[in-house]
Amino acid sequence: MKMKGCGVILFPMPFQGHLNPMLQLASILHERGFSISIIHTHFNSPNPANYPHFGFYPIPDGLPENYVISSDPNLMVSFIKLINSSCQIPLRDCLAKLMSTGSEDEDPVACFVSDVLWYNTQAVADELRLPRIALRTSNVLSFLVLASMPSLFQKGYLPLQDSEAEMEVPELPQFKLKDISMFKATDPGSFLEFMDMVVQETKASSGIIYNSCEDLEEEYLKKFSLSFPIPTFLIGPFHKYFPASSSSLLPQDMTCVSWLDKQQPKSVIYVSFGSVAAITEMDFLEVAWGLANSKQPFLWVVRPGLVQGAEWLEPLPNGFPEMVGERGQIVKWAPQQEVLVHPATGAFWTHCGWNSTLESLCEGVPMICQPSFGD
Known part of the structure; x- marks a missing residue:
């Protein structure tokens, strides 16, 4: 009305x-x-x-x-x-x-x-x-x-x-x-x-x-x-x-939801540092090795431009995809609310922007916080 x-x-x-x-x-x-x-x-x-x-x-x-x-x-x-x-x-x-x-x-x-x-x-x-x-x-x-x-x-x-x-x-x-x-x-x-x-x-x-x-x-x-x-x-x-x-400025890769469907409950580490923040190549490599050594399934959002001086995945260690195999899924952008509500998601590694923080709190997903600026 x-x-x-x-x-x-x-x-x-x-x-x-x-x-x-x-x-x-x-x-x-x-x-x-x-x-x-x-x-x-x-x-x-x-x-x-x-x-x-x-x-x-x-x-x-x-x-x-x-x-x-x-x-x-x-x-x-x-x-x-x-x-x-x-x-x-x-x-x-x-x-x-x-x-x-x-x-x-x-x-x-x-x-x-x-x-x-x-x-x-x-x-x-x-x-x-x-x-x-x-x-x-x-x-x-x-x-x-x-x-x-x-x-x-x-x-x-x-x-x-x-x-x-x-x-x-x-x-x-x-x-x-x-x-x-x-x-x-x-x-x-x-x-x-x-x-x-x-x-x-x-x-x-x-x-x-x-x-x-x-x-x-x-x-x-x-x-x-x-x-x-x-x-x-x-x-x-x-x-x-x-x-x-519906207001996402970046195309969302929906294949990650079907990938999550194949994972065990609360087993996946979801990693996303938002739409603006950038990290150094050294930090990017630390994230990569941390995920590889965790032995946990992970969904990693690597936005083009996330790594300073790189276009996309060039800084990844040699052999990284083969090392993690099907345990790891890397996408350019994800439907975050669908990911956080998914039963397979067990943790959220985030830059802790307020939208991400609220969404994670509401779904009861524990956060690993890596603030960038203003976070």
Whole structure:
């Protein structure tokens, strides 16, 4: 039953780990009667054919064709700042057009939802007098850590000195300094400016939605509310409402599911380091030898570009496929939710991005954690 007068426009950040939760949220809202419009960049654009009940509106992003996102966290911050700037005017024009359609078949726009990393969208929403809800695709605690970064730099706790790694963080007593030094900013000033903009524009929003739940974060939600006096909604895990497979930017190799069907219950180590993170060749070899020596069946996602300086499997040790035989299955991308729910999966070796962490927690799969950055 469609609810007249309840149109919602959503604007995802064009990364796999951000697109999935935004489109899942859109599906949740649509099921509850809202009409859905998705504004998106040409870069990493979702496939409208997978969501025939949504309206899709691409906007120019100023990026060259076949642009490849860097796995370097410092370059990623620069990328986010760049597209915030280049998309601001196209977004405003697209939003204004959608709001002024005036057709009897179109619902008036009630709300605009954008990723917290789209900090420039708050100014656009204010100009158009449109309530903006920020979506944090990760958890409350990680946002508290990010919001504390400027203060930690000002007080000299960061950048991290090896001799201070074990010091507790006064503002976050559950953590040591080594726990929150997510990456070494080559330009701390630029990084802190970026974080300040994200935090301030989130505070200026009409509210924030988290892909998390109070059972996990009740303590941190109270702390968050003291610094961010805006309505806060923890309505995740989103994937338990709607799966993410239809929003995958990479082709999923479904043969791995039939391979899992042949394995013993809880015997398989599933290995995946996500859609963006890259590892060194040395780390890649350590993973390979660890899997070979484990004597356990394994399903290993080796995304093209995962290994710095390599296209795909070139760094594997000579004779590796013969060494592991049918015990090992290597694919370029896997349907992760189907893998984690499969009875043969016994452990998940992960970069512990929030989506992967939630999915693993929900299915009760133990994790071997190898964080990359921001994890």
